[in-house]
Amino acid sequence: MPRYLIITEKPSARKNFAKALGGQRGHLADYDFELTNLRGHLMTLKEPEQQVSADLKDKYASWKLKDLPWNLSDLSWKRTYIKAYNSRSKRTESTKKIIDELKSQAKNADGLIIATDTDPSGEGDLLAWEAIDAIQWQGPVFRATFTDESSKSLINALTHLQPIESKATHSAYQKGLARNKWDFASMQLTRAATTLTKKEGYPIVSRQGRLKSAMLLRIYQQLQAIQNYVKVPYFEYRFKDDKGNIYARKVDAKAETVPFRYPSEAALKDNEHFNEQSAVQEDSRKNKVTRPPKLLDLSSLSAILAKEGFRAKEVLATYQKLYEAQIVSYPRTEDKTITKEQFNDMLPLVDKIAAVVHADSSQLTHRTPRPTHVQDKGAHGANRPGPKVPTSLDSLRSYGPSAQRIYQVLGKNFLAMFAEDYRYQQVIGSLVDYPAFKTTVNTPIVMGWKQIYDDQNADQESETTTKQLGTTGHLFVYEGQNPKPATPTWKWLKTFLEKYNIGTGATRTSTYGELSSGQKAYIQDKKGKITLTNDGIAVAIMAQNTWLAHPKTTKRVFDIFDQVGKFEMTADQALDSIVKTVDHDIPVMAENAKLLKQALGEPKKRTRKKVAPKDKITGIWRGQDVTFTSEFSGHKFTPEEVQALLNDQTISFRAKSKRGKVLNISGKLANQVYRKRKYVGFKPEFK
Incomplete structure (x- = not known):
């Protein structure tokens, strides 16, 4: 029975795998398994100067224009361990320790399974192969491709492994490598x-x-x-009926000039003449439909929450925590729709999600897949609630400041596809005497999904209040201006x-x-x-x-x-x-x-703080004339100490550090070097 080491991307992912598989070790399909995890990227490309021959190091370390551009064929594209400062341990730590642990675990394996995130950029495959290369693995490698970290998805991926012949034939890795080298x-x-x-x-x-x-x-x-915007006013005639509807002539958005708009009210009145009022007529009456809005991606979600004061960085971090807890779906997706299988998996959860986000379940009557939202393509599917439905919005507080709003907005956006279409009646009216002056009135018939979700990403909203045409339009002068940039x-x-x-x-x-x-x-x-x-x-x-x-x-x-x-x-x-x-x-x-x-503007000139020069002492030391500073760490040398120093003797005294700590210092004069400058000065003796 082969033994496979399953490599997940991070500790939280390994925990989800362990929960799905019933433990860190076990048996699945036709193999025994053991779980391990990386911590994202464990290797990184070396600095440019470390990837070239010795004679080119200065050129590739330089930021000077004369040393740019590079010849990319000079680079070896070699990788090294990642070093980072750990604020908890107060030490700089290397990923070598994790690589060594992986190598030790792999010694007992017959094959490795890449179970990192299957994101569209190939990032998960790239970071997996970085680690596999670092341990110099020569055995079989498989890929487990999953859409999310639910137990069903993980088990399905691990029972349908895809063998990888080599990195050269692994498309996702090659894509990730190209992006990595380009950047x-x-x-x-x-x-x-x-x-x-x-x-x-x-x-x-x-x-x-x-x-x-x-x-x-x-x-x-x-x-x-x-x-640089300069307001350019214009004046034109419009009509307003007794119901408040405005009647205007159509403007070609691509036209550079509009013939019925004038630079002044006087010019308008000199060139155009209309009756003060005209009867209103109905030109057409049609019933129209608006489908539920598309599913959100993470940038659309964060843009909505930004107006409430939630920063993009925090939204992303909180969403990631919710994903790791399977409360929301995979964040780094390119999909705009979900698959039929994903739809069927979520269908039993609709009423539970509605209860959490306070949506009216009685409005969610469209329980069949919509072609606009459900298609037989994609991998992770669009952003949506995950397989684990929280007990309440309050239970999400621990995941981050924006957690409740993330789930509420995401949940209502997802539920909108289960509500009926928004239906309204559109009436187009015009003036009897001047048919070119038109107005449009939209009157709701069925509110549908609008009772569930407020589409803040829509550029234009259909009317949600009842309106109707008036009977008579009254002439007025409308003053407008060229549109100001948003x-x-x-x-x-x-x-x-x-x-x-x-x-x-x-x-x-x-x-x-x-x-x-x-x-x-x-x-x-x-x-x-x-x-x-x-x-x-x-x-x-x-x-x-x-x-x-x-x-x-x-x-x-x-x-x-x-x-x-x-x-x-x-x-x-x-x-x-x-x-x-x-x-x-x-x-x-x-x-x-x-x-x-x-x-x-002119750059600020950097001024250096002037430091008062310290007193100097001149004397004969070791048979030569020397000059040295008369104090050390705030302690001014006494005449007796000066003589002892010139006699090449060690002296001891008490002084204070910059932080006020009392120090017992011993030392003597010595030849020293500072920034390539040689000098004689007091040198303390540190044990």
């Missing part, structure tokens, strides 16, 4: 942008990246559009990223959280409304006109990664696009740097 090579642009920015006098790290640069540049462009919000930015298909919902959310958190944040977020810090403005200016920040380039790069996953090109061939991007962008950034002072 590593793009480090050149961060170095170039930072060097150019510092040269202009702004000492910041200008972090550039596929998603970061696109987001920051789009925000900056919108803020500039708002700043204030940037997380929802607005998310819509832009969706339009160009840049990143998954989870990637957008995590990147936004990174950019808007910490002392060096680039984005300031106030309940979803966003501006840029000075550092953010500097990074955005450096990204202008670069290929890296262009949304179409980003889309093309994702397509390239997909091609690698389909074996239409190799991971190394995919790097040609980053080579061309770097070659194009560095000269562009050099020109952009000249615009920094205009946007940010």
Whole structure:
């Protein structure tokens, strides 16, 4: 009977596997198993200077423009253990210990099973192979592909293992490797942008990246559009009936000018003449339907919660905890729908979920799959409640500040597909004397899903109150203006990223959280409304006109990664696009740097704090004339101590450290070196 070691991505995942399988060890299908876990990435690419020959080390360690761009064929692409500071143990810890434990466990295994997250980017497969390579495994490797961490899904995946012949034939790994190498090579642009920015006098790290640069540049462009906006008023005739409906002529959104709009009220009255009133007529009456909104992704969810003050970084972290507890579905999904199997798994839970989120179960009468929401494609399925339904919203408090709202919004959005369609009657009316003046009135017939979920992501909402046409329209002068650019919000930015298909919902959310958190944040977020810090403005200016920040380039790069996953090109061939991007962008950034002072003002001059010079003592020591400082650690040497020091004797005294601790110090004069400068001074003797 073969023995397989099942490698999960993190401790929480291993616990879910153990629960599904009945323990850390056991028997399943036709093999015995043992569980183990990684902790995300355990290996990382070495620094560039550690991947090249000795004669190239200085070039690849440099941030100077003369040493860029790199020749990627110089790099060995070797990996090393990850070192990080542990705030609990107060020590820097290495992942070598975990790798050594994995190697020890693998000695007794006949095969390894990759059971890391099956995310669409190939990240889970990449980090698994990093660990497998680190232990120098030469035996069989299998892949367990699961949609979530429910017991049913895990057991199904582990009983239908996919053998992997090699890394070269493993599509998900190759896709993840291509992305990993591409992002590593793009480090050149961060170095170039930072060097150019510092040269202009702004000492910041200008972090550039596929998603970061696109987001920051789009925000900056919108803020500039708002700043440069000039109000241009116009005047036109409209009618208003006795029910409050407005009748206006249709405007072609693409037209540069509108013939019936005038720059002043006088010009309007000179050129157009209408009767003061006209009877109203009904042109058409139709019954219309609005289907339930699409299922949310993580960026849409976080954009909704941002307006309530929940930050993207916190929402992502809390959602991950809820996922690990199987309360919500897999976060890093690209799917917009769920499969029929997933629908059937969730169907028995509908009423329980409704009770938790306080939705009226009697409205959830559409219990058959909707083609708009349920399709026979996808893997993880769209974001939705998980297989474990909490007892109440209050029971979720321990998972994080946003946990209750995450489940409430996600639950109601999911339940909306089980409610009936929103049905309304649309009446189009016009004026008898002037048929070009029209109005539209929507009157609800069946509220349907709108009684369950408030679609905050919809651009336009259908009417929810009863309205009707009036009988007579009355002429008035309407004053309008050219549209002012919208204030940037997380929802607005998310819509832009969706339009160009840049990143998954989870990637957008995590990147936004990174950019808007910490002392060096680039984005300031106030309940979803966003501006840029000075550092953010500097990074955005450096990204202008670069290929890296262009949304179409980003889309093309994702397509390239997909091609690698389909074996239409190799991971190394995919790097040609980053080579061309770097070659194009560095000269562009050099020109952009000249615009920094205009946007940010003159850089602040850094002034060093003046330190009063210490008194010096001159004398003869070891037969030579020397000069040394007359005090140490706040203790001023007495004449007797000075003479002892010149006689090359050890002296002892009491002094205070910078923190006020009393120290007993002994020492003598000695030749010393500070920053390559030789000098004679008091040197304490430490035991």
